Amino acid sequence: MIPFEYRRANTVADAVAAVSAHPHAVYLAGGTNLVDHMKLGVSSPTLLVDVADLPLSEITELPDGGLRIGAGVYNSDLGAHPLVRNRFPALSRALLSGASGQLRNLATTGGNLLQRTRCVYFQDITTPCNKREPGSGCAAIGGYVRYHAILGASEHCAAVHPSDMAVAMSALDARVVVASTDGENRIPMVDFHRLPGDRPELDTALTHGQLITAVELPAPPVGARSTYRKVRDRASYAFALVSVAAELVCDDEMISAARIALSGVAHKPWRARAAESALIGSPATEDAFIAAAEAELAQATPLAGNEFKVDLARRTLVATLRSLAQPAATEQERRWH
Structure with missing residues (x-):
């Protein structure tokens, strides 16, 4: 003990x-x-x-149509909440595709954001791991890397972030509300998690003692459609090889707004800025989706053993965007909720 x-x-x-x-x-x-x-x-x-037992388990509608989600809200309650299902289907789908029903009934919003990598070397204390013991080395590099990063990794760490929920929240421009001895502040979700660099032991921007009290989601843009697609080795209770959270706004078949994040590919939820830039102002066509995926993944640096992830990420992103551009498919997704 x-x-x-x-x-x-x-x-x-x-x-x-x-x-x-x-x-x-x-x-x-x-x-x-x-x-x-x-x-x-x-x-x-x-x-x-x-x-x-702290009073952090409420989901409150904000004046602008967004939501304030208490850090103590259980994942199962958040995924099933009517306002989340109707306004933020990408978030609902992400939550309901994570872990198992039993775990979702216990896991909290704040804890989900703080969960650590499932890298097998991180969890095995007999192996070197810079994330667990800074300066000891990274056993994953040159080892078993099927689940490891293809974007944003460093020579010190190639682990990926495991959360489904955080990916959707990143794509939806959420903000993390944090309490500290100095008061309350807000951190954009895209800045909340860190890339490994030379300090892979630091997962987030939080400092010691800071407590997540809530997450705030802005209202979705008018006409927005969003979804979450997860690719994994088995149909349930598995972490993503690649997943995509995406939101599109199309006006007369032209894309006027796009927000995208990827999971299973980096040390943090990966906001796909290059793909977003390529899509905005383009027609909602297969060629545009392929070009956006190519633009994002041009910077991929896979390891020997996970090269397949580049093509998998490309195909998953294109398929996700295609589904959002098809009204019939979107209506089916709404009925799924």
């Missing part, structure tokens, strides 16, 4: 103060990722501050 202290927080301020004052403290909500890592020896906090 590895001993640790446990405290139950009564307020957000109490939670932030407790973790900020203790260098090896962490927050505990659903625990679906943290507890696994404690069992594996990947994480050894000496203080757990339980935030499960």
